[in-house]
Amino acid sequence: MKYPMTVEGAEKLRQELHRLKTVERQAVIAAIAEARAHGDLSENAEYDAARERQAFIEGRIQELEAKLANAQIIDPKTLDADGRVVFGATVELEDLESGDKACYQIVGDEEADVKAGKISVSSPIARALIGKYAGDVVQVQTPGGMREFEILDVRYV
Known part of the structure; x- marks a missing residue:
């Protein structure tokens, strides 16, 4: 399955992957070694927490690589x-x-961030907008009920 993604979104994922591999992975290895030095691992909460963090980091690395x-x-x-x-x-x-105005970029699910003006291509509003032109009016079912939006401008930036 292909994941649509903007150039900017792909770069953010690459940066996160790099940070996880070079910083986070090393930090958790050091935390595990330190916790091991405290002795009995059967009742060592620090060791358990570090191992759990390691599992999360490794899982996220695999997810990002995929x-x-x-x-x-x-x-x-x-x-x-x-x-x-x-x-x-x-x-x-x-x-x-x-009469409120808003500006959104339609992006992949992984890079969506409404506060930053980036909405997921699979969101109801994006699905309503796809294929339309400036001047078109779209209806979108929102949690607050049906809303109508006029497309004022479409840019490719």
Whole structure:
């Protein structure tokens, strides 16, 4: 299975993977060695916690390596979608009820961060936007009920 991902998202995963392999892995190995030095491992909470942390780090390393190996990296700057909303596009919206404006980039699940203006391609709002153009109005089912948004602008940045 391919994971769609922006260039920026792939770079963040590579940085996290590098940090886990070079910093976190070494720190947990040192913590395990220190806990072992305290003697009896059967009732050593520090040792158990360090081993648990090690398992988490190794699991995350495997997860990141798999995602990067299966990544379909898309550079929004190279897209030629004729103004259509596609993966990687940045979309400016206006809530037709409240008049509130928002700007979101449609990204992969792993890189989604609403506070940073990045929404997952599998989110209800992104699914409603895909394939539409500036000037189109979309309806989105939100936890607060059905909402209508007008697409003000579509950019590939």
